[in-house]
Amino acid sequence: MLTDDRENIIELSYPVSPNDFSAAGDVSSKVKMLLKHLGIDAAIVRRAAIACYEAELNLVIHSYGGSITLIVSPKEIIIKAEDTGPGIPDIELAMTAGYSTAPEAARELGFGAGMGLPNIKRCADMFDIQSQVGQGTLLTIIIHHD
Amino acid sequence: MSLALYEVKDILKAEVLVGSDLLDRRVDAACGSDLMSDVLSFVKSHTLLLTGLTNQHVIRTAEVLDVSAIVFVRGKVPGQDIIDMAVERSIVLLSTSYTLFEACGKLYMAGLPGKSGQA
Numbered sequence: 304m305l306t307d308d309r310e311n312i313i314e315l316s317y318p319v320s321p322n323d324f325s326a327a328g329d330v331s332s333k334v335k336m337l338l339k340h341l342g343i344d345a346a347i348v349r350r351a352a353i354a355c356y357e358a359e360l361n362l363v364i365h366s367y368g369g370s371i372t373l374i375v376s377p378k379e380i381i382i383k384a385e386d387t388g389p390g391i392p393d394i395e396l397a398m399t400a401g402y403s404t405a406p407e408a409a410r411e412l413g414f415g416a417g418m419g420l421p422n423i424k425r426c427a428d429m430f431d432i433q434s435q436v437g438q439g440t441l442l443t444i445i446i447h448h449d
Numbered sequence: 450m451s452l453a454l455y456e457v458k459d460i461l462k463a464e465v466l467v468g469s470d471l472l473d474r475r476v477d478a479a480c481g482s483d484l485m486s487d488v489l490s491f492v493k494s495h496t497l498l499l500t501g502l503t504n505q506h507v508i509r510t511a512e513v514l515d516v517s518a519i520v521f522v523r524g525k526v527p528g529q530d531i532i533d534m535a536v537e538r539s540i541v542l543l544s545t546s547y548t549l550f551e552a553c554g555k556l557y558m559a560g561l562p563g564k565s566g567q568a
Binding site: 324325327328331332335345346349352353355356357412413414415416417418419421422425 | 483484485486487488489490494502504505506507509510512513514515
């Protein structure tokens, strides 16, 4: 059973560069296209795309660089956003709607309102964030699609 | 209540920048904002986005949200690279000389609601 399931798992990883605002959204665009292509329900694809885009923007705006990994199993969409720093000192504070440390460059584009992490959580069935200052952050979300 | 995009175009006396063949599409709500963070948090699908921002992330935001049409207010017209992105994604782009407030008001008066859950 496990072997059969594993044969049906897709795993793709995409690098995300820091401060590259012009490329921000490329990964989410690819992820959305792939999920649509797999025939997953449009409302679920939309939730995954929103979460992925917010996570990608966070990597571009805040991180020293990282990657987004998409894992699609027959029942779940897993999105992992991992970076190499700087880490989040106070996750509870970062999760507060309206709290933001985004720089002016992000705000000029219409972001940095402190809505990203709460919005990712709202789109997810399971949300987990692990962070160590100076080490990096790992955000994992799961969306059920069966 | 919903409006076809050709009705939106007439109400806002808008110029069609992309998608003149797609104006039969209907929208059942509208959102006026320059804050894409808010748009990403609150906008439902089949919503018309009105904004004064003309950068590529307006298109990206519309793409992830399944927003099929954007109205640029205050006569703004985005650059060709943004227009090309919209063409690739089949997103209709309109430009109106009305301000964001005026454009939203005119559409609201025509019966197009917001999605706050309040009348």
